[in-house]
Amino acid sequence: NAGVTQTPKFQVLKTGQSMTLQCAQDMNHNSMYWYRQDPGMGLRLIYYSASEGTTDKGEVPNGYNVSRLNKREFSLRLESAAPSQTSVYFCASSAYPTGGTEAFFGQGTRLTVV
Amino acid sequence: DQQVKQNSPSLSVQEGRISILNCDYTNSMFDYFLWYKKYPAEGPTFLISISSIKDKNEDGRFTVFLNKSAKHLSLHIVPSQPGDSAVYFCAASAASNDYKLSFGAGTTVTVRA
Numbered sequence: 625n626a627g628v629t630q631t632p633k634f635q636v637l638k639t640g641q642s643m644t645l646q647c648a649q650d651m652n653h654n655s656m657y658w659y660r661q662d663p664g665m666g667l668r669l670i671y672y673s674a675s676e677g678t679t680d681k682g683e684v685p686n687g688y689n690v691s692r693l694n695k696r697e698f699s700l701r702l703e704s705a706a707p708s709q710t711s712v713y714f715c716a717s718s719a720y721p722t723g724g725t726e727a728f729f730g731q732g733t734r735l736t737v738v
Numbered sequence: 739d740q741q742v743k744q745n746s747p748s749l750s751v752q753e754g755r756i757s758i759l760n761c762d763y764t765n766s767m768f769d770y771f772l773w774y775k776k777y778p779a780e781g782p783t784f785l786i787s788i789s790s791i792k793d794k795n796e797d798g799r800f801t802v803f804l805n806k807s808a809k810h811l812s813l814h815i816v817p818s819q820p821g822d823s824a825v826y827f828c829a830a831s832a833a834s835n836d837y838k839l840s841f842g843a844g845t846t847v848t849v850r851a
Contacts, residue, residue: 672836729782732781
């Protein structure tokens with residue numbers, strides 16, 4: 625039972641490069657999320673998708689774009705990476721609104737922008 | 739401005755004793771609260787939750803207490819075990835915000851043998 629799968633697990637980018645973080649869930653969940661974790665800050669919501677084709681900004685959306693490709697997949701794109709985007713990125717999903725509100729997380733992507 | 743605060747960055751406890759983790763929140767719209775546990779190089783995993791209509795929820799060694807008037811919740815782990823050494827995140831959500839989670843900064847628990 626895979627749950628939430630993120631790729632890649634590690635990435636180093638140069639300032640100005642672009643990349644897409646991939647996320648897929650196999651729990652038939654409606655809601656999907658992208659968070660970033662920084663030291664002393666906990667996890668902060670970047671973007672949220674309540675269903676296929678819908679996305680909403682979270683607390684820290686600047687510099688990011690997202691795509692909810694289908695019910696399973698939710699990708700996060702950095703168009704022009706900046707050192708401030710060095711962080712650990714987590715994708716999550718939940719069954720809300722048709723089920724529980726608990727979010728299930730992937731293993732994370734550790735991104736370094738130099 | 740962080741709406742969920744965990745003011746103790748770390749906690750060290752002896753194996754077999756009680757661990758008490760604290761969390762405060764400022765948004766009175768929060769009506770569902772959760773604790774997550776995180777090991778290094780892994781994603782957070784859901785531990786226990788409590789609705790605002792309750793003041794206590796228990797699951798095995800883990801108990802969460804909610805004091806709505808004080809906007810405070812706590813997680814008790816009894817007895818603490820070496821496998822409990824991890825970072826614990828408090829999270830809160832509101833029906834009015836589609837239950838999107840707001841997290842505290844985390845408390846690192848170390849259980850000493």
